[in-house]
Amino acid sequence: MVQELARFVVEASFEKLSEAAKRELKIRVIDSLGCAIGALEGEPIRIISAHLDDFGGAERCTLIGGGKISPDLAAFYNGALVRYLDFNDSYLAKGETCHPSDNVAPVLAASEYAKAHGRELLVSLAVAYQVQCRLSDVAPVRNKGFDHTTQGSYAVAAGVSKALGLDEEKTANAAAISGTALNALRVTRTGKLSHWKGLAYPYTAFGATQATYLAMRGITGPPEVFEGNKGFMHSIAGKFEIEWPKEKLERVTRTILKKYNAEIHSQTSIEGIIELKEQHGFSAEDIEKIEIEVFDVAFNIIGGGEEGGKVRVETKEEADHSLPYIVAVAILDGQVMPDQYLRERILRDDVQRLLRKVVVKPREDFSRRFPNEMPSRLIVHLRNGRVVEKEKSDYEGFYSRPMSWDTAVAKFDRLSSPYVDADLRKEIVEVVSNLEHRPVADLVNLLGRIRNPEVGMKR
Numbered sequence: 001m002v003q004e005l006a007r008f009v010v011e012a013s014f015e016k017l018s019e020a021a022k023r024e025l026k027i028r029v030i031d032s033l034g035c036a037i038g039a040l041e042g043e044p045i046r047i048i049s050a051h052l053d054d055f056g057g058a059e060r061c062t063l064i065g066g067g068k069i070s071p072d073l074a075a076f077y078n079g080a081l082v083r084y085l086d087f088n089d090s091y092l093a094k095g096e097t098c099h100p101s102d103n104v105a106p107v108l109a110a111s112e113y114a115k116a117h118g119r120e121l122l123v124s125l126a127v128a129y130q131v132q133c134r135l136s137d138v139a140p141v142r143n144k145g146f147d148h149t150t151q152g153s154y155a156v157a158a159g160v161s162k163a164l165g166l167d168e169e170k171t172a173n174a175a176a177i178s179g180t181a182l183n184a185l186r187v188t189r190t191g192k193l194s195h196w197k198g199l200a201y202p203y204t205a206f207g208a209t210q211a212t213y214l215a216m217r218g219i220t221g222p223p224e225v226f227e228g229n230k231g232f233m234h235s236i237a238g239k240f241e242i243e244w245p246k247e248k249l250e251r252v253t254r255t256i257l258k259k260y261n262a263e264i265h266s267q268t269s270i271e272g273i274i275e276l277k278e279q280h281g282f283s284a285e286d287i288e289k290i291e292i293e294v295f296d297v298a299f300n301i302i303g304g305g306e307e308g309g310k311v312r313v314e315t316k317e318e319a320d321h322s323l324p325y326i327v328a329v330a331i332l333d334g335q336v337m338p339d340q341y342l343r344e345r346i347l348r349d350d351v352q353r354l355l356r357k358v359v360v361k362p363r364e365d366f367s368r369r370f371p372n373e374m375p376s377r378l379i380v381h382l383r384n385g386r387v388v389e390k391e392k393s394d395y396e397g398f399y400s401r402p403m404s405w406d407t408a409v410a411k412f413d414r415l416s417s418p419y420v421d422a423d424l425r426k427e428i429v430e431v432v433s434n435l436e437h438r439p440v441a442d443l444v445n446l447l448g449r450i451r452n453p454e455v456g457m458k459r
Contacts, residue, residue, distance in 0.1 A: 001226040001242070002179075005131070006172035008244040009158045012127050014119040014436070017249050022436065024252045025122050025129075027408045028089055030432045031257055032104040034408075035088045036064050036081035037450060038338060038415030044195045048080055061109040062444040065419075066451055071109040072210040075156075079105035079202030085338055086198065086320045087415070090264035091133045091255045092371035095140030097264060097297065098148040100255055102201040103128035106156045106209045110163035111440040118435035118443070120163060126249040128159030133251040139237040145186050146236055149204040153182035156208035157215075166216055176221030178208035179232055190307040193317035257397040257408065260336040262326045265298035268376040269323060270330050271395040276378055277331055280388045284332050284350060290358045291379040292323060295370040302326070303360030311356055316341040324358035325351065327378075338415070374398060405433070420450055 057070035088101045111121040132155035157178040161171040188200045226232050260270045299305040302323040310322035319325045328351050329340045366375040377391040397403045431443045
């Protein structure tokens with residue numbers, strides 16, 4: 001199977017992308033860059049920056065915020081930026097949820113290294129999206145105790161191989177090494193959450209990027225990584241089939257963007273509670289209890305189900321994966337953006353009191369409707385005896401209500417404006433909007449001009 005995957009990667013071309021896929025890829029790039037720039041002052045970003053300053057690396061690829069470093073470390077650092085806010089895109093499969101834009105950083109680094117054109121970057125990114133999303137469809141690993149970064153290892157290897165222009169043999173070796181070496185545990189996202197929630201995929205990108213460069217130089221990997229004795233199917237996923245020669249490059253059009261800075265399965269509930277508050281004019285002090293009915297995946301991940309309780313919230317990582325916190329802060333602040341995850345906001349009495357009034361319940365009929373819909377029913381019990389409620393099946397950013405280019409640019413501007421002046425933001429948006437007509441160097445040169453006074457590389 002890894003040989004068929006490699007053939008799919010090598011035969012992918014810009015001409016095979018539909019106009020819809022090209023448009024959605026560019027929207028994902030500008031969305032990811034906004035998330036990355038908005039994360040420049042994140043606590044783990046500062047730690048990683050100090051780590052890179054100490055360890056160094058060949059100055060081959062641009063870091064968002066200034067400086068250059070080796071491609072694998074650029075994939076790690078820029079990937080951490082894209083992921084830290086937990087505001088980047090998602091893909092929903094029945095048994096798996098992933099964030100395919102986690103592949104932007106490694107593909108961008110490889111494209112810069114290879115002196116590639118924007119057309120090549122876009123098709124390489126489309127390849128990574130297709131591989132990760134399709135493996136999530138047919139080979140989910142969450143219920144086996146493994147993280148979605150497991151399928152991501154194949155996606156990074158595929159996208160980076162395409163960007164580097166590797167042949168079938170070397171691409172197959174890159175995927176085989178990455179898939180063998182990078183099988184991560186789901187404990188990353190259960191119980192008490194840590195920095196690693198946002199760093200697990202960037203680390204996978206680091207490892208798979210390095211593996212792909214090793215394959216480029218001639219290192220081989222196990223050719224039966226998927227179906228062989230003790231391979232991925234036998235050890236983790238179970239038997240599955242993908243006819244890679246028949247795969248297209250359109251899965252990006254089924255990925256979804258976040259309107260609010262919170263875990264993906266919370267988006268409908270957030271939009272719903274804000275609309276409900278605007279419609280009925282209640283305040284936090286008026287609330288006796290809030291009931292939220294959701295599909296099983298949302299309940300298990302952010303509602304207090306099998307992945308742990310969600311009413312003890314003390315850190316950013318815990319807050320953005322707690323549906324009680326997210327809905328409570330949306331009522332109090334009227335929005336859920338990065339400011340809602342400042343430590344002083346998380347620990348304030350108003351939100352801590354209100355989140356304990358939230359009860360989350362799974363509904364079997366909602367679970368059957370997922371992932372084609374993201375249903376949520378909100379029931380707010382007020383102290384005066386009134387009960388107001390709202391049911392929604394999607395939100396702005398879901399593929400049934402896709403986010404427009406202009407809305408994505410507005411999100412980019414909002415996240416990046418503290419760090420990037422209006423002229424530079426405009427230049428970045430212009431390059432991304434015409435990426436198929438521009439060399440990758442035009443984009444990375446702009447990203448290297450960004451300066452953060454607190455998080456800067458010494459190089």
